Amino acid sequence: MENGENRSDWRDDPGVAAWAALLRTHVTVLRTLAREVEGQTGLPLSWYDVLLELNAAEGRELRMQHLAERVVLSRTRVSRLVDEMVAAGLVVRRADIADARAVLAGITQAGRAALRHAAPVYLQGIQEHFARHLSVHQLTTIRQSLDTVLAAHGVSPHPS
Amino acid sequence: MENGENRSDWRDDPGVAAWAALLRTHVTVLRTLAREVEGQTGLPLSWYDVLLELNAAEGRELRMQHLAERVVLSRTRVSRLVDEMVAAGLVVRRADIADARAVLAGITQAGRAALRHAAPVYLQGIQEHFARHLSVHQLTTIRQSLDTVLAAHGVSPHPS
DNA sequence: AAAGATTGAATAGTCAATCTTA
DNA sequence: TAAGATTGACTATTCAATCTTT
Numbered sequence: 509m510e511n512g513e514n515r516s517d518w519r520d521d522p523g524v525a526a527w528a529a530l531l532r533t534h535v536t537v538l539r540t541l542a543r544e545v546e547g548q549t550g551l552p553l554s555w556y557d558v559l560l561e562l563n564a565a566e567g568r569e570l571r572m573q574h575l576a577e578r579v580v581l582s583r584t585r586v587s588r589l590v591d592e593m594v595a596a597g598l599v600v601r602r603a604d605i606a607d608a609r610a611v612l613a614g615i616t617q618a619g620r621a622a623l624r625h626a627a628p629v630y631l632q633g634i635q636e637h638f639a640r641h642l643s644v645h646q647l648t649t650i651r652q653s654l655d656t657v658l659a660a661h662g663v664s665p666h667p668s
Numbered sequence: 669m670e671n672g673e674n675r676s677d678w679r680d681d682p683g684v685a686a687w688a689a690l691l692r693t694h695v696t697v698l699r700t701l702a703r704e705v706e707g708q709t710g711l712p713l714s715w716y717d718v719l720l721e722l723n724a725a726e727g728r729e730l731r732m733q734h735l736a737e738r739v740v741l742s743r744t745r746v747s748r749l750v751d752e753m754v755a756a757g758l759v760v761r762r763a764d765i766a767d768a769r770a771v772l773a774g775i776t777q778a779g780r781a782a783l784r785h786a787a788p789v790y791l792q793g794i795q796e797h798f799a800r801h802l803s804v805h806q807l808t809t810i811r812q813s814l815d816t817v818l819a820a821h822g823v824s825p826h827p828s
Numbered sequence: 829a830a831a832g833a834t835t836g837a838a839t840a841g842t843c844a845a846t847c848t849t850a
Numbered sequence: 851t852a853a854g855a856t857t858g859a860c861t862a863t864t865c866a867a868t869c870t871t872t
Contacts, residue, residue, distance in 0.1 A: 518791060522799070522807040522808055523794055523795055523798060523799025524791060524799070525811045526798075526799065526807040526808075527794050529811045529815055529818065530690065530810065531694070531740070532825065533690065533814040533818055537817065540821065554862090572833060572834095573831095573833080580695045580696070581863080582865085583833070584834080584835085585863055587833065588835095591834095604832095607832085607871080607872075608870080608872085609831065609832045609833075609871045610833080631678060631684060634687050635683055637817075637821070638687050639681075639682070639683025639684070640683075641816050642813050642816065642817065644682050647682040647683055647685070648682055648686075649806060649809045649810070650690065650810055651682065651685045651689045653802050653810060654690060654692070654810075656801050657696075658693055660797075660801045661697070661797070663692060663696050731854080731855095732854075741842095742841070742842055742843085743854080743855070744841075744843080744855090744856080745840075745842075747856055748857095751856095767849080769850065769854045769855075770854060771854080771856095
């Protein structure tokens, strides 16, 4: 029936090939980036993401659930992440006045300082390990294409 | 110093925007795909990947280390994955005759049957949740671009 | 009852140490 | 000593159950 050559069945399909390339690029670049950022700043990449989203948010705070959406992690994971970051003094929890069920996480001054410290390392890492190898045209095509895919999944590319 | 608008510092950078889109697309599509494949075939996505690589390999078997490279996981993780798959009868371990340090993992008939069963679900899932939304030109650009990035990291896009 | 968040139990994954063979 | 693989201990992440408020 099939033999070793059935690789060609799918490795030639542009969709499958693009998806495979995306998977490999994700893991490869992310590993490099995470090691670099954490090594040079002491800040785990997931902490950086949380600080980034909190800092960019209205009033510099977000409900746990919205924070989870933005950093693309489960509510559970974010709850634990925030635990650690509160202990480290980078984030504060406070109750939502309007709805006592909700909890707001906000960035502290120390959090903002940590973010300022880590941001250039992170941005330069993206440049160095990813963007540098591609033209603006390629990067734009990638962004536009993937935003289309995200939209089809009901995910807004840049959550406001 | 900075305010809420410092988002524009980096969300406008084509490199950072492309990388952010890649991260979100990865997690979004992969979650959908994993749920679908595992739900419809009972085969976890990581098992599928292992079977796929073994089936495509020379002689339908690979050294643990090479298998780990192809599925982009640590040797440790692959060792445990293979443990489970051997227990499930989908994979066999055997010593390498040429080098007694090495262990070869091979796919069994049951493994091939499982792969045949799962492959259409997976390929259709990629089509449905990813490729369908993009043109061949876009897919090709993505693949070529990301292959360039991978090459810069010393990763061969399609490990032979 | 449903929404928001947290906790407990379980899976996925990694790193350092260990064992075996080259 | 190096390479290849596995094991143990640990971190990361998720799912189901729980608790509180709406």
